[in-house]
Amino acid sequence: MNIKTFRARTLRDALAMVRAEFGPQAAVLHSREVNAGPIARFLRGRAVEVAATPDRSPLAEQAARSGLAPNFGLRMADRGLKAKEALPPQQSTIRNPQSAITHDPQLQVCSDLLAADVQPELARSLVREAASRLSGGANGVEHFRSVVQGVVRESLAVTGPIRLGGGRRVVALVGATGVGKTTTLAKLAANYRLRDGARVGLVTVDTYRTAAVEQLRTYAEIIDLPMEVVSTPEEMRRAVTKLAALDLVLIDTAGRSPRDGDRIEELRTLLDAASPDETHLVTTVTGTARGMRDALERFAPVRPTSLLLTKLDEAPSLGHAAAPVLDSGLPVSYLTDGQSVPEDIRLADAKSLAARLLGEEVA
Ligand SMILES: Nc1nc2c(ncn2[C@@H]2O[C@H](COP(=O)(O)OP(=O)(O)OP(=O)(O)O)[C@@H](O)[C@H]2O)c(=O)[nH]1
Ligand SMILES: [Mg+2]
Numbered sequence: 001m002n003i004k005t006f007r008a009r010t011l012r013d014a015l016a017m018v019r020a021e022f023g024p025q026a027a028v029l030h031s032r033e034v035n036a037g038p039i040a041r042f043l044r045g046r047a048v049e050v051a052a053t054p055d056r057s058p059l060a061e062q063a064a065r066s067g068l069a070p071n072f073g074l075r076m077a078d079r080g081l082k083a084k085e086a087l088p089p090q091q092s093t094i095r096n097p098q099s100a101i102t103h104d105p106q107l108q109v110c111s112d113l114l115a116a117d118v119q120p121e122l123a124r125s126l127v128r129e130a131a132s133r134l135s136g137g138a139n140g141v142e143h144f145r146s147v148v149q150g151v152v153r154e155s156l157a158v159t160g161p162i163r164l165g166g167g168r169r170v171v172a173l174v175g176a177t178g179v180g181k182t183t184t185l186a187k188l189a190a191n192y193r194l195r196d197g198a199r200v201g202l203v204t205v206d207t208y209r210t211a212a213v214e215q216l217r218t219y220a221e222i223i224d225l226p227m228e229v230v231s232t233p234e235e236m237r238r239a240v241t242k243l244a245a246l247d248l249v250l251i252d253t254a255g256r257s258p259r260d261g262d263r264i265e266e267l268r269t270l271l272d273a274a275s276p277d278e279t280h281l282v283t284t285v286t287g288t289a290r291g292m293r294d295a296l297e298r299f300a301p302v303r304p305t306s307l308l309l310t311k312l313d314e315a316p317s318l319g320h321a322a323a324p325v326l327d328s329g330l331p332v333s334y335l336t337d338g339q340s341v342p343e344d345i346r347l348a349d350a351k352s353l354a355a356r357l358l359g360e361e362v363a
Contacts, residue, residue: 003029003110003124007049014050022054029053029107030114051114053107105144106131112145116319116359119289122326126151145358152322152354157331159306161347162188162248162278164198170240170249172271174302175282176295177255180310180336182212184282185252186219188334190342192248193223201243202227204252205236205270216252219341233273240274251276268301280308280333285315292324306333309348312356313337322357 008014018026030051106127113123130147138144173181192198202225204216220227228239243249281304283295307330338344
């Protein structure tokens, strides 16, 4: 399916662009207001984004005619696109997100993906791939949705739990400031110590903000774990050697701004001295797709082996995270969904994560 996004100051202008490019048969799959906040609107002006396709299926058209999808699947030729007629007055206020209601499985699922903030390129390739697997067509929207989910599941790797038993395991958490590294590390430490009875030690390289060291020390004391504070590669080597008899050594690091190249280099040198078996890039899903891609790119020098997604409880939808997660090529390790230690952490499960990345609510 060919889908393109058009951006203009008003919905009317965006629809005119759709029509100019795709002709009168175009179907609008999704629209949303961008710069919705007052500040963004003040700085950049109001803007509307419309995703449309020139591919019209008879079913979508039928749905549009039946009034099921008065805005989406709109056959623009019928309305002549004379602004006011093309859009009933109540549609001048666009809710965000919106999804079409059509009877065409491909259009419906695509529209739902866009409404869930899945990036248009990804939505398009998922729908295309799913359609190519169904030579006889989909048996309804839910069937098509499950095939799309299957496509995502296949390209979504998960790590499984940190496995102990083959000698001491060294696991480092890295990531931007405030994403939840220390809290997550405490959750992992508490679970491995209290639930599995593993011998766990902590190392922190959080040297230039004593408050952060104290945060980890408090957890170390509550859970009753040895903790080392290091500031140089040499100290890191010594600390890891000192904790050699343990089952699991968890390394907390100071948040680095993804833009701070020097500090990432410093972090790389420190971590190299510990030779971690696993390096989890901790990323919050409360930000934007661009922020996630940025973090992935900037932290590449520390060679993360997995992605650990935090603050799922604060994100209304994970659709925006689908493209960066899948494009990263990294398996996902854990998901966190709250501030409580040790409860709010779960092992990533490919099936439910795939569903959530496509914007579905999973209990
Ligand atoms: N809602 C929610 N909050 C979380 C989650 N994980 C961590 N937090 C909160 O996010 C804030 C920052 O957490 P930290 O663990 O200190 O983050 P950090 O990455 O160690 O931060 P720096 O060391 O400053 O880089 C704290 O208020 C945590 O309670 C989560 O899964 N959900
Ligand atoms: Mg921290």
